[in-house]
Amino acid sequence: METAVSDFYEMSGRLAEQYGRFWEKAITQPSSAEDPSASVLADFSEALREVGTAMLENPSKLMADQLEMMQQQQELYQNTVLRFLGQETQPVVTPDRSDRRFKNEEWSENPVFDYIKQLYLIQGNALMKMIDDTDGLDEHTRQKVEYFVRQYVNAMAPTNFPNMNPEVIRKTMETGGQNLAKGMTQLMKDMEGSAEGALNVTMTDTTAFQVGRNVAVTPGKVVYQNDIMQLIQYTPSTPQVYKRPLLVVPPFINKYYVLDLREDNSFLKWLVDQGHTVFVISWVNAGPELREKNFENYMLEGPIAAAEAIEKETGEKGVNAIGYCVGGTLLSTAMAYLKKKRKTTIKSATFLTTLMDFSQPGEIGVFINETAISALEKQMDAMGFYDGRQMAFSFNTLRENDLFWSFFVNNYLLGERPAAFDLLYWNTDSTNLPAAMHSFYLRNMYLENKLIEPNGIELDGVKLDLSKITAPKYFISCAQDHIAVWEGTYKGATVVGGDTRFVLGGSGHIAGIVNPPHKKKYGYWTNDKLPESSEEWYREAKHNEGSWWLDWQEWVVKQGDMEMVDAREPGSGGLEVIEDAPGTFARRRIADVVK
Secondary structure (H helix, E strand, C coil): CHHHHHHHHHHHHHHHHHHHHHHHHHHHCCCCCCCHHHHHHHHHHHHHHHHHHHHHCCHHHHHHHHHHHHHHHHHHHHHHHHHHCCCCCCCCCCCCCCCCCCCCCHHHHCHHHHHHHHHHHHHHHHHHHHHHCCCCCCHHHHHHHHHHHHHHHHHCCHHHCCCCCHHHHHHHHHHCCHHHHHHHHHHHHHHHCCCCCCCCCCCCCHHHCCECCCECCCCEEEEEECCCEEEEEECCCCCEEECCCEEEECCCCECHHHHCCCHHHCHHHHHHHCCCCEEEEEECCCCHHHCCCCHHHHHHHHHHHHHHHHHHHHCCCCEEEEEECHHHHHHHHHHHHHHHCCCCCEEEEEEECCCCCCCCCHHHHHHCCHHHHHHHHHHHHHHCEECHHHHHHHHHHHHHHHHHHHHHHHHHHCCCCCCCCHHHHHHHCECCEEHHHHHHHHHHHHHCCCCCCCCCCEECCEECCHHHCCCCEEEEEECCCCCCCHHHHHHHHHHCCCCEEEEEECCCCCCCCCCCHHHCCCCEEECCCCCCCHHHHHHCCEEECCCHHHHHHHHHCCCCCCCEEECCCCCCCCCCCCEECCCHHHHCCHHHHCC
16 A cells, blocks of 8 residues: 555656646747747637627627527536436437547436536537627638637537546546556657647557558559659559550648558559559658749649650650649649640549639638738748648647547547557658748638639749640549538639539548448449539439449540550669659658758
């Protein structure tokens, strides 16, 4: 007994020391006035002021919402008293079916924890309802306030506090506080590895994965490289291949291997198995030495340089191209540029969850305003690049309960290690962006939406006009995508010229795209027509079972010059093999760049 007490006091001392280090770092390194997070908060304060003014213009509705909340609280109090007296009651409010925070049975069976849970839900729901009921707000202001209030509500969930979470209390009693000690150690480690102004929680067992060993393992070779990308050519798996090669342009904000996580769901491996000669761009993890690389450089040294290298390797003057997310946006600029140059290098293009018209940017829009972008530009000017970990943190807050708070509780309060999950490993393998390029992208696309304006953007002395693109195009978007909402991507499909096919897949930004046929999941909608509005397209669309991959394969083989030729081994043409896939750029993590 004496030893146990001694161990407890020793543990308490260690915890106090670690908490002291935590708060010392937090207090001595406050956010500067040029910190983007501080600017975003200032922008939110202004939006909140607008909401407050709008609420006061209709006080009766505000009072009705508050009265409803008070009535629910009173009913909850009465029900809790009855439960303590041994009577059964029905809950006043229940969590949403998708809310996994309260899955522990104690949240329902124990009257105290059930009271805490329901009181939290009543008050949180009331806050969100007050904003929803406020009239006279422009949509962007409403979206910003809803986002930040939601962050506050979910941060204050009782599940996030060790003295209110029954599972954490039980674990703390069982381990004598070891779970909290382990959690604090992990928290300090994560803080050391996080971007400034962010907390990048550990989502997976990073030691379980290695790029090129158990992720990004489709055989191939790096056959070309420049300052910003390596070009991988994959080893054929069929004796013959289609004559026209295929270029894949992934997003430059992430590593390409989300399309090559493992063999049974690798889109790139599937493309190879269908008989395509597949090339993929692997973007550099930029450091300060690339600060001056602009969007123009990414276009010229990315897809355009890749297409030229493919011609040298295969002898083919044209490629079919696939662009994913911002990789698709970049691909569209390359096509408009080549059109003005009267070059037909890209014979057909496929756009995966790609925005061209940025008037409907989805939840990311809460970060898009002059104040935040100006502050970010100052920070990037000092560093020379945009830290990919900051972007990862921002994206995670769009699904904060699943991608932040669940790991917060698991890692820091329960003291558990996260499970090994390849997709989450990729999600934490972020990519830095050169300062000049990222500033151009945010301002000209997201903030000013110039890409859809004829001659609105000029790159390398060429004014771009998407409506002049006439090559066949295939758009695939996802019904539950919160990053590139499908109604927004549909607008882009109506802007470009030429023959265009739009397909809507199920699920979200990643799962809806990485949807191999053998999984038989999600399905997809098709409509041979392309009306002006997405609503009209959807009303007349047909739902199909299975994966859009098969629909795409049927479409692409109809695009001409798709006869079969002998398979091409990487480096057998005009290019020399540099190294094995996935290459140096894919293996370079932010820790190797940011010292």
